[in-house]
Amino acid sequence: MLLDRSNNQNITTKYNLYVTPHEILRPYISAYNILFPDKNMLSEKYTLIPDASGTLSFVYDGKSIKGELWGASIHPNMIGSEANNYYFLLLIELKPCGLFQFTGIDQKELSDLRIDLGEVDKYLNTSLCNIIEQSIDVNDLVDKLNTTLLSHMSNxxxxxxxxxxxxKINENNGLLHVKxxxxxxxxxxxxxxxxxxQYIGMNVKLFLKIMRINSVIKELxxxxxxFTFIAQQAGFYDQSHFIKDFKAICGVSPMLYLKNMSDFSN
Structure with missing residues (x-):
């Protein structure tokens, strides 16, 4: 079984895989991130950069599987020391609006929250936990995830x-004004x-700012x-304004981000 490393020769001590979901799911799901970490796989300071997206998180501690819903991220989330303590993690990394697609819940109530998925959608939580427990290997897991999530999609x-x-916003790297x-x-x-x-969990101005900073990170x-050239390409003609916005989203300055890039996920 997938969770039994002794019977799965394909799982090494450190295992971190990104899998693209079914084509129909791709407007809503960025990737299935499947991890078999160990104590030193991630830096204790490993931080998720806000991308205005939610996540469905499942962890196995050797005894039971726990599902969580992470609302659309608007602040950095340091997860390194926590993640290293689990035997298995599945992060269903959603795109903006993806969490609404699968829950139908007004997203302004969920921004930056981490809550038990069973409290939000008991059926979805039970279904996905059972899939993880019963899957034979990674391919079987991905096939079952696709089938279940396709059947669970809202209109x-x-x-x-x-x-x-x-x-349109992504095509312009966030370089649009609300007007x-x-x-x-x-x-x-x-x-x-x-x-x-309602659909993403934040106002347009904040969403545009997060998208602009994420486009800058990709360039970095x-x-x-x-820095000056990249900032100007992203529409920041005042360097102090760029540094202020970057730090507001990422929690660190651009220089500190570059110095410790391996501590961040984007």
């Missing part, structure tokens, strides 16, 4: 509008904020360009 037509807005988005979508700014609050990871 996709309810989220099509917001998904299309998110796509511009309002004109593009033919919604009032007030109504846009209402939609984003792959580019040799200077």
């Amino acid at each position: 996709v037509y309810r989220t099509n509008t917001i998904i299309n807005m998110i796509r 511009e988005l309002s004109l593009l979508e033919h919604y009032s700014e007030r109504h846009l904020n209402r939609l984003f609050s 990871q792959k580019s040799q360009n200077s």
Whole structure:
């Protein structure tokens, strides 16, 4: 069985795998992150960078499986020392609006919260915990996750509008103002904020800021360009403003982030 390492020769002591979900699920799920950690796999300071997305988290401590719902992230979340203590972790990493798609709950009530998934959706929690317990290997786990989550999806037509807005924002690396988005979508700014609050868990301005900072992080990871150049490309023409926004989202300055990049997940 998957959770029994002694019977699974494919699982090494340290195991961290990202698997793409079924094609229909991809607008809502970024990846299945499957981990078999040990005491030293992650830095104690390992931190999740906010990306305005939620997560369905499942951990196995050697005795039982526990499911949690993590609301859309708007603050850094340090998980390293906690994660290293488990035998197995499954993180269903959602995209913005994904948590609404599978729960139908107003997301403004869940932002940055970590709560027992069973309190929100007992059926989904039981189904996914059973899948983890009964799966033979990783491939079997992924197949069963896809089947269960496809059957559990809410009406996709309810989220099509917001998904299309998110796509436009991502295509512009967050470089849109609320007023511009309002004109593009033919919604009032007030109504846009209402939609984003309900489906994502935050207002439009904060969502745009998080997307801009995430686009900067991607450039910092792959580019040799200077902070100043990358910040200007992201629409930050005042370096002090850029550093302030970066620290507000990531919890550290850009320089400290680069120095300790392995301590962060994005």
